[in-house]
Amino acid sequence: MRRSHRELAARTRYGSGVRVTPKLPHCDQLPVVLPPLTDELLSSWIHRHATFYDVPPLAMLRHCLDAISSLRAVDLVLTDEQASRVASMFRTDAANVRRMSLSNILPKSCRLIAAKPMQFCAACARQANSSGPEPVRRSQLLGWRLTCPQCCSQLIDGDKRSNPSPFADYWTDALDGQRLIDDEAERGVRAWASPTELARLLLMRRDPRTAHLKRSGSFRLLGVVVPEADAIVVENQISLPSAANPILPLWLRPALLAGVSIVEREGPAMLTWLQSKIIGQNRTRFSELVSTMLSTHPGPEPLSLLQHN
Structure with a gap:
């Protein structure tokens, strides 16, 4: 009893x-x-x-x-x-x-915190050995993690699927993107641009004429930096999340993190190139967000700029 x-x-x-x-x-x-x-x-x-x-x-x-x-x-x-x-x-x-x-966690990076656990580390879970409810680790809610911050093992999807990511060729860049966002979110360290905001920029809708596949209207700037992303989006009949909610499923996440790493490495000139792939109102929003991100004296964050992309 x-x-x-x-x-x-x-x-x-x-x-x-x-x-x-x-x-x-x-x-x-x-x-x-x-x-x-x-x-x-x-x-x-x-x-x-x-x-x-x-x-x-x-x-x-x-x-x-x-x-x-x-x-x-x-x-x-x-x-x-x-x-x-x-x-x-x-x-x-x-x-x-x-x-x-x-x-x-920096306020801007809180967009990357999930409401419930999305992933887990199998190695750490085996060592937990605790009675009562299953413990939840901080890293299970962090939408920029690919690996466990404790043992560096690759994380597994919360539904316990272990399907390999189709972006294996980008793994090194993806790990670098993870490091960039982690440094900013956890320690407030960043280089010339906010990696969290770069992730949001890559999820903005782009000019449909820059894609050559069906459903091109749903494609994002990510496909310009990581071209394989377009075909995978079509093949799996999925829609990428908006820039307002930049958390991707674990199997898709390497593409976004690799994109962050590539843009950060290439420097501000790449932002100009990405802006050329956008038309209409989104182009203005892109410009405003970049201007705020690169400002040496940033004011209040434009949290509503990308709510409808």
């Missing part, structure tokens, strides 16, 4: 003995703290504690953050004060709590 959270809080086993602890609703710190896994997402860690204490996950979190709206909110927007309060309840350091969240 499953024990309630009060029973769990009142009688907590330590080895062969039994230790009496205060009930969860009346304690400032949890009597039992589960060790986080490497790269575990903060909400996942909280969820595992909620399962252990037999309480709803949000109720567990509101024990220290009473105004929080959801577990995802604590992943994406975590203030220093909130990190300190969570750290106190879970008897750890605030720095450890912040590292488990995604609050360090």
Whole structure:
């Protein structure tokens, strides 16, 4: 029979003995703290504690953050004060709590954070060996990752398909694109252009006359830099996402990341060439986004520029 959270809080086993602890609703710190896994997402860690204490996950979190709206909110927007309060309840350091969240990700790169896990590392999953709900790692939500940041193994699609990517010839460039976006998103490091914004530019619609296949109206600038992408889009009858939501399925992602690497390596002149492949209103939007991206004193980000591409 499953024990309630009060029973769990009142009688907590330590080895062969039994230790009496205060009930969860009346304690400032949890009597039992589960060790986080490497790269575990903060909400996942909280969820595992909620399962252990037999309480709803949000109720567990509101024990220290009473105004929080959801577990995802604590992943994406975590203030220093909130990190300190969570750290106190879970008897750890605030720095450890912040590292488990995604609050360090640059705002522009948050477009590349998925709402739910998209991929996983088979090697790390085998080593997890944890009871309760399956842990979620930060890297499972990052739409620019191809490899595990912990062991460097190639990630597997969330539906556990392991089909090889049709862009194997671009793998080296794709890994470089992953590095560029990761440096910007996680550490705020970039070269002459934002790799995150380059990814968005490559997903803008291009002049249909620049393609020679059916359904050319759905083709993006990516096919100009990585020509194989056009044929694969047609063959698989898929539509690439818009620049407003630049997360590609794992098997297609190498093309976009390779495109980012190629454009970054070629320099600003390539942006002029790409602009020549666009017509109409999109050309103006392209120019505006590039101007903002290259500005030495960037103002507010034009978040609405590409919402309808």
